[in-house]
Amino acid sequence: MSEQKRRPEDDGRDFANAAWSIPSYVLSGIIVYGGIGWLLSRWTGVVAFTPIGLILGVVLSVYLVYRKYGR
Amino acid sequence: MSTLTLLASGDEFKAPGLELFEFPPIINGVPWFTKPVLVAILSTVIVLIFTWSAFAKPKLVPRGMQNLGEMGYTFVRDQVARPFLGKDADRWMGLLLSLFFLIWIWNLMGVIPGIQFPVVSHIAFPFVLAISIYILKLYLGFKHQGFFGYFKNMMFPPGLPKPIYLLLAPIEFLSNMIVAPFTHAVRLFANMFAGHIILAFFSLVGFWFLFENLTPLGAPLGVLGVLMTIGMTVFEMFIQFLQAFLFAMLAAMYIGNSLHPEH
Numbered sequence: 001m002s003e004q005k006r007r008p009e010d011d012g013r014d015f016a017n018a019a020w021s022i023p024s025y026v027l028s029g030i031i032v033y034g035g036i037g038w039l040l041s042r043w044t045g046v047v048a049f050t051p052i053g054l055i056l057g058v059v060l061s062v063y064l065v066y067r068k069y070g071r
Numbered sequence: 072m073s074t075l076t077l078l079a080s081g082d083e084f085k086a087p088g089l090e091l092f093e094f095p096p097i098i099n100g101v102p103w104f105t106k107p108v109l110v111a112i113l114s115t116v117i118v119l120i121f122t123w124s125a126f127a128k129p130k131l132v133p134r135g136m137q138n139l140g141e142m143g144y145t146f147v148r149d150q151v152a153r154p155f156l157g158k159d160a161d162r163w164m165g166l167l168l169s170l171f172f173l174i175w176i177w178n179l180m181g182v183i184p185g186i187q188f189p190v191v192s193h194i195a196f197p198f199v200l201a202i203s204i205y206i207l208k209l210y211l212g213f214k215h216q217g218f219f220g221y222f223k224n225m226m227f228p229p230g231l232p233k234p235i236y237l238l239l240a241p242i243e244f245l246s247n248m249i250v251a252p253f254t255h256a257v258r259l260f261a262n263m264f265a266g267h268i269i270l271a272f273f274s275l276v277g278f279w280f281l282f283e284n285l286t287p288l289g290a291p292l293g294v295l296g297v298l299m300t301i302g303m304t305v306f307e308m309f310i311q312f313l314q315a316f317l318f319a320m321l322a323a324m325y326i327g328n329s330l331h332p333e334h
Contacts, residue, residue: 016154017328020321021246024254028246057242064239067231 018069029061030054084279087271092192092264111190114176122172147171151319155327163326170200171319174259178311181267182304189263189311194256197318201256204322212329224332255321262314266307273299 037053040046094105125140133141147168152160174191181189191197212221225247226240273296280286280293 016320017324020324021251024246024250025242027254028242028250031250032241032245060238061242063235064242067235068228 014069018065021069022065025061025065026058029057029059029064031057033057033060082284084276084284087268087275091267091271106188107190107193107196110180110186110188111177111196114180114190115173118169118172118176122169143172144168147319151316151323155320155323156330157327159327159330163323167319167323170322171315174200174318175312175315178263178315179308181263181270181311182308187270189267191259192264192267194260194264197256197259200318201252201259204255204325205252208325208329211326215330216332221329221332251325255318255325259314259318262310266303266310269303270300270307273297273303 033056034050034054037049037051037056040049040053094107096102097104097106097109121136122140124136126137129137144164148160148164151171152164152167156163177190177196180186181192209221212225216224222244226243227236228243231239276296277293277300278296280289280296285293
């Protein structure tokens with residue numbers, strides 16, 4: 001968020017942006033980091049990488065949404 | 072096997088399934104011309120006639136069709152276009168209004184007696200619309216922010232600590248470039264697909280237990296089926312409107328984000 005003056009209608013836009021971006025972001029996070037974790041599991045044979053990747057993906061995407069729209 | 076032959080052969084209730092969405096060609100030898108295509112074309116003509124009669128000869132004091140059309144226009148402008156496009160809203164009203172009306176009529180075909188098929192429950196239809204919006208979104212993004220600027224604004228939004236970008240940029244990229252258009256289409260498709268199955272299921276329950284296989288024990292279930300059909304039809308009509316609105320709203324959101332990057 002920048003310092004420029006905010007118009008009231010921007011708040012509605014941000015809210016809708018956030019609301020409709022969250023599922024897309026969380027899904028993407030799961031795919032990217034779950035995918036990396038899955039590949040690591042296959043490569044190293046350590047099964048634990050897949051769930052770690054999945055959870056990391058969710059955490060990162062929620063953090064992204066929080067930083068982008070949360071304040 | 073179609074539902075009717077199943078009804079005739081067995082004496083057990085069989086819930087409707089995917090055969091609801093399979094249609095033979097209407098004209099022999101033209102495999103693509105099936106009921107969904109016919110309904111889609113018919114709905115397009117309806118939207119054309121409606122908008123033509125509403126907006127072709129506008130009067131200062133709106134009457135009849137123009138009244139109805141202006142109600143729709145005001146709704147789309149105030150709820151869909153303005154919140155996302157601000158002062159650009161009027162330029163995009165043509166696209167958004169057509170999208171909204173077309174999808175709404177397509178969806179409404181799911182509850183019109185005799186037709187009863189929501190067009191977008193065939194996934195190709197929402198995908199074509201979503202891909203068109205996607206191409207428009209990319210074109211506008213490249214045009215207004217530059218090719219690299221668009222990706223920079225998308226993947227590296229300002230205000231994050233530096234090392235985090237490395238972790239978050241892939242999520243942003245995947246979300247905006249692949250997942251967003253995909254969910255845009257699938258949201259509309261899945262709602263209409265599921266709604267159609269629900270309606271078919273409850274009406275078949277009513278039909279089966281009250282007409283095909285009337286028994287003292289089954290009759291109350293049949294009555295319940297009929298009541299549920301009525302209730303779900305009302306609910307479905309609400310969902311149909313909501314999904315048409317959402318599709319147009321998300322289109323406006325994507326266009327708005329391409330015209331003006333998020334802060």
